[in-house]
Amino acid sequence: MIDRLIVTTLAAHHKIGPNSPLPLGISYTVSMTSPSHITEHQRQYQLAPGSWDERVVLITGATGGLGSVLSHAFAKAGATVVLMGRHRKRLEAIYDELVAAGAKEPAMIEQDFTETTPEILQNTADIVEQTFSRLDALVHTAATLGELTPLQVTDDSSWRKTFDVNLHAARDLTMACLPLLSKTGNASVLFTLDDKPGAYWGGYGVSKAALKTLMHVFADENDNVLDENNVPKVAINGIQPGPMRTRLRRRAFSGELEHETPLAIEQLGTFLYLLDRVDKTACGQCWQETNP
Numbered sequence: 001m002i003d004r005l006i007v008t009t010l011a012a013h014h015k016i017g018p019n020s021p022l023p024l025g026i027s028y029t030v031s032m033t034s035p036s037h038i039t040e041h042q043r044q045y046q047l048a049p050g051s052w053d054e055r056v057v058l059i060t061g062a063t064g065g066l067g068s069v070l071s072h073a074f075a076k077a078g079a080t081v082v083l084m085g086r087h088r089k090r091l092e093a094i095y096d097e098l099v100a101a102g103a104k105e106p107a108m109i110e111q112d113f114t115e116t117t118p119e120i121l122q123n124t125a126d127i128v129e130q131t132f133s134r135l136d137a138l139v140h141t142a143a144t145l146g147e148l149t150p151l152q153v154t155d156d157s158s159w160r161k162t163f164d165v166n167l168h169a170a171r172d173l174t175m176a177c178l179p180l181l182s183k184t185g186n187a188s189v190l191f192t193l194d195d196k197p198g199a200y201w202g203g204y205g206v207s208k209a210a211l212k213t214l215m216h217v218f219a220d221e222n223d224n225v226l227d228e229n230n231v232p233k234v235a236i237n238g239i240q241p242g243p244m245r246t247r248l249r250r251r252a253f254s255g256e257l258e259h260e261t262p263l264a265i266e267q268l269g270t271f272l273y274l275l276d277r278v279d280k281t282a283c284g285q286c287w288q289e290t291n292p
């Protein structure tokens, strides 16, 4: 019988403390608009075995197409992976896969982002700190499509839930984890973005656009917190991957043939490159595939 560490964030014990206020007159170096194009080197990047032996990564949407392959990649490199998802059974399935593959014992955090609050996510960050004393990377992959309908007929509650999952939970969890990430140093936060400004993309398209701006705002507010090498203690970036054959993609493009869309594993390289902080100065950038 495998021993499981299950952390269910049911109760909030702590209030969020404000981050240090932004010094007035700070000058920003982060590029706010132009996307950074993914290079072949980044696309092919892999983590060296054992290179994350002492490190901890928290992945939201760990039960999804992208989140699960990211979890495997970090576990293979020796990381302790904190799997965050909304369904216990799906979490247990990925947990079992990692353990069977010889990973360090992962942790599971069961949380539906439509039912969360800043206090609950602060509690999540506190539990990670109490359990592991560090956090090296926070990767946001959780997302919902909501309703792909004209705005006029979109159900209001579904619109708000889409924002709760795609935007509010990412904001709250990032705010809650930043102090621990800063304390750990050489850390990163990565947001998974998408660019869907057209008709019927509704709450998904709008919340993903807001998420990109949120990434830039977080990066700007934190890029002045430097380590002894004068690089940001926490690199905050976004990636807009190309199409991936996942449940989300299948729902959005139900007529698409399987072989027409690559698997999520083919998009991993750039995520790993940024989270491994190969280029320590990369911060506040939206990395995107040339043909998303």
Ligand SMILES: NC(=O)c1ccc[n+]([C@@H]2O[C@H](COP(=O)([O-])OP(=O)(O)OC[C@H]3O[C@@H](n4cnc5c(N)ncnc54)[C@H](OP(=O)(O)O)[C@@H]3O)[C@@H](O)[C@H]2O)c1
Binding pocket: 060, 061, 062, 063, 064, 065, 066, 067, 085, 086, 087, 090, 111, 112, 113, 114, 140, 141, 142, 143, 144, 165, 192, 193, 194, 240, 241, 242, 243, 244, 245, 246, 247, 248, 249, 264
């Ligand atoms: N697939 C693509 O072509 C594509 C392209 C561009 C960007 N992206 C982005 O890539 C990221 C990963 O998506 P994916 O393609 O891997 O899709 P996916 O397989 O559907 O994964 C989405 C993840 O989000 C979780 N999630 C959904 N609603 C949630 C909620 N209410 N509370 C907590 N978690 C919730 C899902 O949990 P369950 O497992 O329980 O459903 C799943 O783990 C997303 O941010 C997406 O916007 C995807």
